[in-house]
Amino acid sequence: MREMSKGSNIGLTELSADTDAVVVSLRWTSASGDGDADVSVLLLDADGKVRSDADFFFYNNPAARDGSVQLLGKNPTDGGSEDRISIDLSAVPSGVERIVIAASQYGEAVFGSLDDLRVTVSDRAGEALLGFTITDAGVESAILFGELYRRGGEWKFRAIGQGYESGLAGLATDFGIVVDEETDEPAPEQLAEPAGPSPEVPGQRTASAPTADATAPAPAPAEQAGETAAPPADAVTPRRARGPRTAKKKVTLPKTAKPTLAENDAWRPSRLFPATSLKSDKEREVRATSLLLSVMAEVPEFGRRLTAGFGAPAGRMQTFVEVALPHGDAPKRPDGVIRVERAGKLWTALVETKTNGNPLRSEQVQSYMDIAARRGYEAVITLSNDVALDGHPLVEVKTDGRRKHKVALWHLSWAEVTHQAQMLIRHEGVGNSTHAWLLQELLHYLQHENSGCHGFQNMGPAWVPVRNGVETETLCQGDERALDVVISWEQLVRQVCLRLGGELGQKALPVQRTRRGVAPHERRESLADQLCEEGRLTSELRIEGTPGVLAIAADLRTGKLRTSIEIEAPQGSYPLPTVKRLIRALAEAPADLHVETLVADGKGPRGTLERLRPEPGDLLPKDGSPITGFRLSLFKGMGLARGNAESGFIRSVDAAVDRFHASVVTSVTALDRRSAPRPRKESVPTG
Structure with a gap:
């Protein structure tokens, strides 16, 4: 380089x-x-x-x-x-x-x-x-x-x-x-209004986004794209600062479902891609591969979204399944082939798919890499429920340095496929209503309990012995099983971010606090030692537009999940009105929410929301210390099973994050926007 x-x-x-x-x-x-x-x-x-x-x-x-x-x-x-x-x-x-x-x-x-x-x-x-x-x-x-x-x-x-x-x-x-210098921020006289959840949150950026000429046509209302489930009532869709308009309208799913004509709730709507009849993992792999590749070819925005990061050009795409390619004594049959043509040049990728908990096999991927190199193909794409992490390859392959032609190995998780489909049909839009309907049908299939495409769904064989070792205090630092659990935890958190981002239409990323120059494996080894010593798995998520980071802690000793967020106290405000506004903003939050006042020299008063609602003044420090912020926390029982069952650990983490975001984070985000000072307008020269 x-x-x-x-x-x-x-x-x-x-x-x-x-x-x-x-x-x-x-x-x-x-x-x-x-x-x-x-x-x-x-x-x-x-x-x-x-x-x-x-x-x-x-x-x-x-x-x-x-x-x-x-x-x-x-x-x-x-x-x-x-x-x-x-x-x-x-x-x-x-x-x-x-x-x-x-x-x-x-x-x-x-x-x-x-x-x-x-x-x-x-x-x-x-x-x-x-x-x-x-x-x-x-x-x-x-x-x-x-x-x-x-x-x-x-x-x-x-x-x-x-x-x-x-x-x-x-x-x-x-x-x-x-x-455009206009802003969606509230006027000062609005700041004193009672705080509470808001169904529409204005954008946060202080620099306004550019706008096109006023003569550009406004996007048309979204067309109906077939019956679909409405988004969750507690989902908050942020309103971005206005940006360049385009003459071509974009179609997203309607926010409310059309009234059903069924006689009762037992009637199931017909689906383009049924999943109930699948009996084996092989059937699931074949069906999922064929459906995904066909929709990629038919919906250009979706196909381009998934392949652009793999080096594919923007051009005409065709996809194929079960293609026989010569390799030694017997031909190999990759699950799929993607070909993109532009200006007479072809870009080709082989696709290897796994569903459910089936792992990718190194020898199988290696053979496809060899085939691709010999035939002049550009890439091999693996697709499974595993989530790829920085510095942690899912399969090990060898590259023949003597070959001039380079083949890239890329990985795509089913969770990321679902995320991209959600972003297009719920937030960004596609070219027409037919494309929106196709993406919605694909999304319904991927989320069906029988599809096998649910993303990361198993904490691995090390989960139970590590959990037991923490409970009995017999888990020692340096245990490789603890490292396996840390990697699984990181994959789970990454998937939570993908799911939240797709539902909200906002960027959601894990926060990784580390010293400069520390390699990924060193950071994970340090977290594994921390797990052995403290018995806790911790992580933080940064969700765009929220006033702080959402922290998750799984305590394997107590069997409790803690979700929390720290928010700063408004500068220049009086303490009592500040805590009153906070309590009013949390009107829809659970009564067992823990609220703690943060002060510069230590911990301040704390209590449950149920106790603080009639007496918000109890949050004021007794010694008059200035308030720097507040920590809001919810506690929930932790699932024990390693898999994705209702009683499993993964489901409990998803449920805890969803509950906390819907009932707490959205409320304090609305409060933060109302309390923020209005930015001063500055004259900006135009080009």
Whole structure:
């Protein structure tokens, strides 16, 4: 990999023979685990300006219609997160001369508070070609990491590292984006209103997102896409800051189900993809593979969403199942094949699928890697209920370095497939109502109890002996079984984030607090030793738009799950009105919610919500210490079984997180937004 310095540039063809499509990754770390930023991409013409606001891609406009740019979302890394962007250079319009890669923070956050600011560019096989680390970030709230630009018929990369103190607004206007200064924040006179859950939460970012010209047509109302279950009543859909509009409408599922015509509840609606008749794991694998691949081919937004991160170009997709390919004495039959054609070139991936708890087999995946290398295919994609983790490969394969052709090995979990389907049909929208209906039918199949595609569903064989060892205090540090449980716990938490993100339409990521430079396996070994010593599994989730991180703790000694969140006390407010507003905001929260006052020099008063409702003043410190915040906690019995049964540990974690988020987090989020000071408007020059 070529290391770049600030201001340097290099041609991509000098680094790889296959640069028609690249993946750009932006990553950063934070010792506290709290750092975050949003990536953005701008397509510029020869004058250094966007051709229209549609050339600006960010969280509210994540993909180009022609497939040239697609934001792939965040992945957790040790101590931070990584944003990946798929750029199909062969699909970039001829009028685009530069592709600028940037990131911005919101609120008062600056990039100087983050470490290891780095951009890498990889080819379609996932091999890193170049990297650039920004070492001089300070008070900037937006940064240009680098740009891809045309020169002499080829694409080159330039390392920029330029910052903006004016944030997203300053960055956008420099490149011709019209910035809307309007805000959805409440007026000061609204701050005194009683707090409570709100069905619609305004966006949190202080820098307004760009808007298109006012003449652009507004998106049409969502069309009915077949009968579907309504989203949970307690689900909160955040209202993003307005972004670039497009003339093409996007269809999402209706928020309420159409009235049923059935005579009684026992009547089952007909389904395009029935799951009740499946009898064996082989049937489940064949059915799931065929359904997924067929919907990928028929719904371009969905197919592109799943394959862009694997280096596939934006083009015409066809999918196949049970294809016989020569290999030694007997042909091999991968579960599926994906082929994408663009400009006369083919991109091909073999697919190996597992359902239920069936593990991927290294020898089987190795044979497909060998076949793909000999036939000039680009990738092998494994698909199972396991969740891939950074630094923990699910299968071990060997690569023949003598072969010039590189084959990439990628993994996709069924939980991620479900997540992407939910994001499209519930939040972002697809091209037409038929596509929305197909995705809804696929989603119903994946979530059916008989499909075998429920995601991570077993804590593994080490769970019971580790749990027993904690109870009897016989589990010793260095026990490999404790490490296995820590890995399973991390997979479970990652899946919880995928599920919550799909339901809410918000980014949800695990927070991993670690020292700089600590490798993933070292961090997991440290957590395994902590499990042996304390008997607890702990994790934190950062959910976009919430005022704090959601903490989960599973105490194997007491058999209790604790979900909690810490929120800051409003600055400049009087203590008694502050605690009264908090108690009012928690009107719908469970009576057994524990509320604890946080003070600078130790722990403050605490009590259950049931006791505090008539006497909120009991939360005030007796010695008059200033209140820094509050900790809200719920306790729930922990499931013991290692599997995904109703009485299992996994179900109990899901239920605890759902209950806490619906009844507590949504309430304090609404309170936080009402209590926040209204941002001052600043004049922003337009390009």
